[in-house]
Amino acid sequence: MPRKVIDAHRLAGPVPFDDLPTDPRPEMERLGIDSALVTHTIGLYSDPQAGNDALAQLTDPRLIPVPVVVPGVAGADVHAAGARLVRLCPQRHRFDLTGPIALRTLGDLGVPVAVDFEETSPAELRTLAGHLTELRMLVLNPGYRHLRALAELLAVAPNVWTEIGTVNTEGGVEWLAERFGAQRLVFGTGAPVLDDCGPRFLLDHLDLPPADVDLIAAGSLEGLLEGLPG
Amino acid sequence: MTLGMTRLLDAHGHVGSWPDFLIPDPSAEGLLAMMDRVGVTTMGISHLLAVGPDAVAGNRLAMEIARQHPGRFGVWQVYNPHHRTPLSSTDGSSDLWGVKIHPDVHRCRLDDPRYEPVWQLGQPVLAHGQTGSPWSDAEQFATVAARHPDVPLLMGHVGLFPDGFDRAVRLVADLPNVLLEVCGSKMTGRWLARLVGLAGADRVVFGSDACFLDLRIGVGRLLLAPLSDAERAAVGHHNLAQVLGLA
Numbered sequence: 001m002p003r004k005v006i007d008a009h010r011l012a013g014p015v016p017f018d019d020l021p022t023d024p025r026p027e028m029e030r031l032g033i034d035s036a037l038v039t040h041t042i043g044l045y046s047d048p049q050a051g052n053d054a055l056a057q058l059t060d061p062r063l064i065p066v067p068v069v070v071p072g073v074a075g076a077d078v079h080a081a082g083a084r085l086v087r088l089c090p091q092r093h094r095f096d097l098t099g100p101i102a103l104r105t106l107g108d109l110g111v112p113v114a115v116d117f118e119e120t121s122p123a124e125l126r127t128l129a130g131h132l133t134e135l136r137m138l139v140l141n142p143g144y145r146h147l148r149a150l151a152e153l154l155a156v157a158p159n160v161w162t163e164i165g166t167v168n169t170e171g172g173v174e175w176l177a178e179r180f181g182a183q184r185l186v187f188g189t190g191a192p193v194l195d196d197c198g199p200r201f202l203l204d205h206l207d208l209p210p211a212d213v214d215l216i217a218a219g220s221l222e223g224l225l226e227g228l229p230g
Numbered sequence: 231m232t233l234g235m236t237r238l239l240d241a242h243g244h245v246g247s248w249p250d251f252l253i254p255d256p257s258a259e260g261l262l263a264m265m266d267r268v269g270v271t272t273m274g275i276s277h278l279l280a281v282g283p284d285a286v287a288g289n290r291l292a293m294e295i296a297r298q299h300p301g302r303f304g305v306w307q308v309y310n311p312h313h314r315t316p317l318s319s320t321d322g323s324s325d326l327w328g329v330k331i332h333p334d335v336h337r338c339r340l341d342d343p344r345y346e347p348v349w350q351l352g353q354p355v356l357a358h359g360q361t362g363s364p365w366s367d368a369e370q371f372a373t374v375a376a377r378h379p380d381v382p383l384l385m386g387h388v389g390l391f392p393d394g395f396d397r398a399v400r401l402v403a404d405l406p407n408v409l410l411e412v413c414g415s416k417m418t419g420r421w422l423a424r425l426v427g428l429a430g431a432d433r434v435v436f437g438s439d440a441c442f443l444d445l446r447i448g449v450g451r452l453l454l455a456p457l458s459d460a461e462r463a464a465v466g467h468h469n470l471a472q473v474l475g476l477a
Contacts, residue, residue, distance in 0.1 A: 017393065020420070031454060144415065144443065145251040168415060170264070170441035175254040197419030201450020205268060 001204055002217030005033045009140050009163050009188030013041035020192040031200045035062040039087045043068035071095055071105035084225045085112045091119035098127045112136035112224055122149040129157035136224055141190050144169035154180045161224050163188035165199040174207050182212035186221045237271040239470045242413045242437025245295060246278035256441050258295045268449045273303055276330040280308035285315040296325040306330035306356050311344035317351055327474055328354035333365035340370040354382040354473050361394025368398035375405040382407055382473045384435060387414040392421055399428045413437035413448055419455035431464040
């Protein structure tokens, strides 16, 4: 069992397409998740600025805010200035992740970024990582069907980490750990839209040394946020 | 968290590789080790070679695996409607659980008459289900289940996509021979509990889709979903055991 568990990918607030818990804390407590990096759904499914404002109202220290940033939109970086991680949604918010505005904004921001794999491509992330070599990136929701492409990205971009919650083909997490080390892998779920029960159980049953499990459960993410080498 | 049961049956498993993506460990031995690790007693498997281009060879491999590991694997023999795959009768063998069909891979609608030999055989059927698919939408499950009320029919993945779960439950609500099998990359513990609430614990069956998916994800979803012990036991054992006569 890991000593500490941080969910790197969690949502607070309502979603338009389902009736899901809006407060992540009861499920976190039930599943033994100590804290979580949280984006507000208003920021994803409505207005980024309003979502970031709602996020700022969450005062529980277990919920670490991850504001949404839309490059080039005035005011979007207000909360990001104090954030430890920001969320980019290039597909949802229709911007070019490797365009000049995004590159300039992210370069100036100096904060690690999280991007859903379904909103980008390995090639785009490779390009971004190549342009901004100091920018730390967390790939959210990588899924299980693109393991080879994800591996190629991790191999050439040392500033990229990946969430494991949806790496759910048989032995996929161990396969990545063997190649890139547990320090590049981060526990996260995408709950409540995506599942948290299965990934939480997986974390307790990884076929890895306890020190590696501790890294995946919390240490790798802390390293990413604190600027430690990946 | 307690399982509330002594035996965990997994209705939906596979052995073998698949062309769409990398499965780091597609072997029966790897699957068995993982079953031991997380407490799965027996898993119903189809070989992915059989789901793909060669049902005869894949079915033979699956039966060999089941024979090598008595009591650990049941076999869903795959029927390919284009190749008119010869099907085995059970002959009282507990290794053979029934017939697996995959309308989307075979590009043959679930309600197509070319599947008639499957229904005539009378064995339990596990069929891939996918909401909105021209081949395997829940509506087609309702159609064939009404035509063949004596054939137990497992709707694989409950249609796969959460936005179709509610509709899938409604479409088969009055067809008790349809069971909702819950594996899939989009399933959540919350939805699993919700399905039990909507359809009843006696209509939901646990499956993992391992080795296609990681067995630990599926088992964890069952064990950590907000269910009572009795509901968990029904989903994880009793319902499938009753269908297969393993009780």
